[in-house]
Amino acid sequence: MLFRRFLFTPSKITNDILQIPTHELLQQLGYVKQASSGILHWLPLGLKTLRNVEGIIRRRMNESGAHEVSLSSLSQRSLWETTGRWSNTELFKLKDAKKKDYCLVPTCEEEITWLMKHYLTSHKDLPTIAYQITRKYRDELRPRGGLLRGREFLMKDAYSFHLNSDDAVSTFENMNATYDKIFSDIGVPFVSAVADSGDIGGDLSKEYHFIHESGEDTLYQCSSCKAVSNVEKCGSYPQESNQYLGDVSVKYALNQDNDTLVCLYYPANRQFSWNLALEALDNDIEPKTKEMTNEAVLSKFTEDYDPIFNGITRVMDVRLNSRSNFPDFPLKSYLKNNFAQLNDYSIVDAEEGEICASCEEGELESAKSIEVGHTFYLGKKYSQAMNATVRQQDNSDVVMEMGCYGIGVSRLVGAIAQVTRDEKGLKWPSSVSPYKVSLCANEKSLEQLEEVRTHLQLEPFTQFDAKATIGARIQQSHSLGIPIAIIVGPKSWPNVEMEVRADFKSNNWETDYKKLHTELKWEYNPESQKHFVHNTKVNDVANILLKDL
């Protein structure tokens, strides 16, 4: 079996590896195979990589005290109607033979709340965190980037249950600490960012990102306070206020009582931000009017109320100047007394070089990024709708507070591949690589190779094409992204050569090298960056190097 060809590498990789999109590269190298748009089959190498990522996440989640469960992928319509999410157009929906409706779960807030209601009955049962690592489904019209945005994907989703919001926020923070450990274990540099909570709801949320030029997200980092925010949550000020003299755009909305017209003015050359506008207005906006056209808002306002007797609130972006080119005011008659004006708020997306609104000192630097994790403090959004209560000490019932915490596990594999790959192919950090080492030799060194194998406690990759030269084998090992290629040949025997493919995360190995190189018969050539080791010591040296890879 030793030289059995690696079955799942169908095509020869061309020399132009950088031209191959990562998703295509993962297919050409035998990690995954696309079955249809957004739907993948996992091949042995990909599955090993996925399992490694899964293992890191599971270990840290268990350490945090979370209970692992595994919920069905099918969920009944009735639960989703309780929370108003059945209408989600990205749900895969199906009927069984009895015409009962189900969806394939995209996340499990409904199911887990239903489930945990049975077991969480007393305040003594809280806090509790349950998590699972299971397949999820999202019927995206335009799946893209392979693993990065599939229609079927593996997700770690955790849900926490609490007696009150203090406990919920404290678990939210603990879970963020767990996420920091998970992403540190993986070993790819990451940032965590204050984020908009999007459709899942709640007030507090954090995103985990890999900074990468191919990313679809934009993050801003402050040069002074170092806070990182997603563009949706990034408040900013211009270097100098009230300097904008160009055209002004306006967005109309109504307040929650529907009796005040809110006019939001901002520079026409900037992107309006509802998140920042809502912050400025303490969320006092009727949500439906956010989605309506200006004309529709105005006609609703003038139909329902006589504007003469009702309020008008104007919000001015801090960049605007009284001499900016404002649009005509839409109402013909109104009372000046009913006017309120909020000045110097920032209600547009930040731009590079502007001032950080948190510390009001540093400048914002932008970076493209790939989101790989997200934590939310949910509050009572789901527990209220599903009446998930516990009995308190005073015998009264209270609706539980909740948090939820996601990591796209398959997406993470795609993201790691994307941010670490180079012109030679993939380049896995050792934490997730399907094999930590490969064993490269040609047919003449078979006996020596078997000897090295007896000294190696790591399972090496060896399934090279029987006809491949030793050079081709090393190249294949490197393109597969295996951190270390162990090269066995007659020239150096009884020593073997170790070629490091992965990036070093630290140079701690050098301390060991200085201390142990005689004992381990280990020579390092700084010029060629190659390691030469006696074949009996290959396992020790590999382990020392792998800790830094």
Next chain:
Amino acid sequence: MLFRRFLFTPSKITNDILQIPTHELLQQLGYVKQASSGILHWLPLGLKTLRNVEGIIRRRMNESGAHEVSLSSLSQRSLWETTGRWSNTELFKLKDAKKKDYCLVPTCEEEITWLMKHYLTSHKDLPTIAYQITRKYRDELRPRGGLLRGREFLMKDAYSFHLNSDDAVSTFENMNATYDKIFSDIGVPFVSAVADSGDIGGDLSKEYHFIHESGEDTLYQCSSCKAVSNVEKCGSYPQESNQYLGDVSVKYALNQDNDTLVCLYYPANRQFSWNLALEALDNDIEPKTKEMTNEAVLSKFTEDYDPIFNGITRVMDVRLNSRSNFPDFPLKSYLKNNFAQLNDYSIVDAEEGEICASCEEGELESAKSIEVGHTFYLGKKYSQAMNATVRQQDNSDVVMEMGCYGIGVSRLVGAIAQVTRDEKGLKWPSSVSPYKVSLCANEKSLEQLEEVRTHLQLEPFTQFDAKATIGARIQQSHSLGIPIAIIVGPKSWPNVEMEVRADFKSNNWETDYKKLHTELKWEYNPESQKHFVHNTKVNDVANILLKDL
């Protein structure tokens, strides 16, 4: 955390445990929770048990040289139309937003053949086995028995690809040897039986069963040759031939050329068997006519042919006598010369006490059983339909031969629970138990319990209700089915007591006991069947006992 209540045990188990169906017991004990008919959520204890079963299967499959993959649960309609299986009414079907049809996979013959076609191109790539352990779906109208027959279930499905049928049969046999190892590892007595291949097709198949009175299947075992067969494949002879004098039933069919009427005569009080009839006729039956009524077969025969000039084959079950009460012959005119008669075949299902048709010596004994695994030699059924070929040495292309091999992993958990449980609750073999040992103590022995824990390399179950007495804890450990309860109390300290819950599979531990009991400070009381061990030796003794449990 030590005395944190086990969250997922909602209800107190009544004393009448034997009255509780196993599926309900698994729910009451916090292993699973039914979400809707045939659809379950896995709770921590259940998930650990499931993973243990999965681990045993994965280890043996990898050892057999099979490649682990993980295919999507969504499969495109077009593939299923190629093989004619789209019309299966038990498929869960759904449409995506673009109105494209998918099913949730019940098995993956289509997908795996499509996938492997990309990688298996040369005869040198064969034989190859690929397997996966993934969720499968079957829209049963009447799901029952919880894990035993769910609509969503975890299945290990393996598929093998071969150059010719000799290789396929040889892998079929190797895979059966692997199955023997898997079921031996699990440790619940099993039988393997010659079986009908059912809907999946192919000529050669074997089933793996647990004998149990609650089972839905019937197996026959010969008292002499010991061969076990599923009723569909069990040939039998009566104790004395030609003794039946009662009413005779008949089934008409046509041969494959449609020019011969086949009349199958059998005792009216017995169950006709197509499998045995086909064997008697060397499969020379037009398949459609098997499903037709006698009237329809006759009218097809007399419409298409003049029976005077065509053949009539009569098959007589061995039990019939010329004085049995035969029905009228349906044709008025025929030529005696065109008549053929096959006597002394057995074409009805076996009955207990009849003679085994294989050895013609022993008597058949019947037993109810639960099917837990199935292996098939498929031939070219799928590979032909999907044109899955490889290039041979002589440069010609040949359609691959295939085999497929299934184990219902979640079903297996349910079956193990069912056949091992007793009046105290579940009783897992140590191979699959979610915890190998529990640690039972009350609050007064907390310090000693922590000391025992430091000596224990096994993770113990400890999540008892804080208020539970030590007796209640032992009872809960036993009802959860944990093989050994380790009891820490002031009376016996520094010794601890070990109560064995699981069944002993062998008494090998007694050899170790005799050899090591002084060294391990291990006392066994044969009357109470309790073990007393010094707390520092608890891990050694537990491991010795667990090997037999």
